[in-house]
Amino acid sequence: QLARTDLERSRDLAMKKVVSGAELDSAQSKFTRLNAVVDQMRSNIAKKTIIAPFDGQLGIRQVNVGQMINAGQQVIALTSLDSVYVDFALPEQHVSKLTKDLETQVHLDALPGREFKGKLTAINSNVDPITRNVPLQATLQNPDHMLRPGMFAKVDVMLPETKKAIVIPGSAVSYAPYGDSVFVIEKQKDPQSGKESLVLRQQFVRIGETRGDFVSVTKGLKGGEEIVGTGVFKLRNGMVVTINNDLAPKPELNPNPADT
Known part of the structure; x- marks a missing residue:
């Protein structure tokens, strides 16, 4: 600034x-x-000078x-x-039923009682060869910034059509290498005494999807059949039983903690 002032003064004096x-x-x-x-x-x-490429929150x-940093080092x-x-x-x-923009509902253990709605925005083209699942991605609006990266969430996708299914508590299934039952x-009725009793029949089933404490049965059970809901590892085929539901645990669709 001083050099500019001196130059302007010199020009005036030169004139x-x-x-x-x-x-x-x-x-x-x-x-x-x-x-x-x-x-x-x-x-x-x-x-x-590092300029943020977008608006956001700093960590x-x-x-x-004054510290020396290298190219690519996180600041x-x-x-x-x-x-x-x-x-x-x-x-x-479910791959054939999935399309972009399907509605999703998200619940988080960290924010009990709250539901966040979003849309399905990405469907992976490959199926995981180990889990046989399709990786997906949903986008949620987060105006109050309550959702943070790294949080664990439970996601429900609202499929365009529903299918009736037989659903039972997961604790009712006896899992075994030779088949679930x-x-x-x-x-x-006893042929000699004529008295009726309740007898167990072991029925092998095919298990479908799992949701919360429940599993769906795709084969082996009919609607309306009565089954034992817990303690199946103690039972055997042909055992005579009595029904007492006083101490039976109540399965939940969204248990907390999950998978209990």
Whole structure:
């Protein structure tokens, strides 16, 4: 700024023939040189200034002032929370029903009682060869920034059509390598005494989807059949039983904690 002022003063005096042309040239040269120095300093500052590419919230700083850093080294995390993505998966048998923009409902253990609605925005083209699930991604609006990266969520996808299914508590299933089974309670009359009693019949079943404490049965059971809901590892085929539901646990669709 001082060099600019000196140059302007020298120009005024040169027009009045008070200073020589050599003095004006010297002031001009000084201004040009200092102006180049300022431009170089601005360029250096610009190279060392990090500008956020989008609006968001900053995390914890990973470096200190004056510290030398390398190319690609993380300085600080910048997160946009206005909308968030939820990664999850569904069994491969639902692939044909999945389309983008299907409604999703998300619940979090960290925010009990709240439901977040979103849309299915990405469907992976490959099926996981181990789990036989399809990786999916939903997008949720997050205006109050309550949802944070890394949170565990339960996601329900609203499929366009529903299918009737037989649903039983998962605790009613006796899982075994040779096949899963349940114990059906049937009335049986004693041929000698004529008295009726409740007898167990072990029925092998095919298990479908699991949701909360419930599992669906795709084969082996009929609607309306009565089964034993818990303690099946103690039972055997043909055992005579009595029904007492006083101490029976109540299965839940959304248990807390999950998978209990």
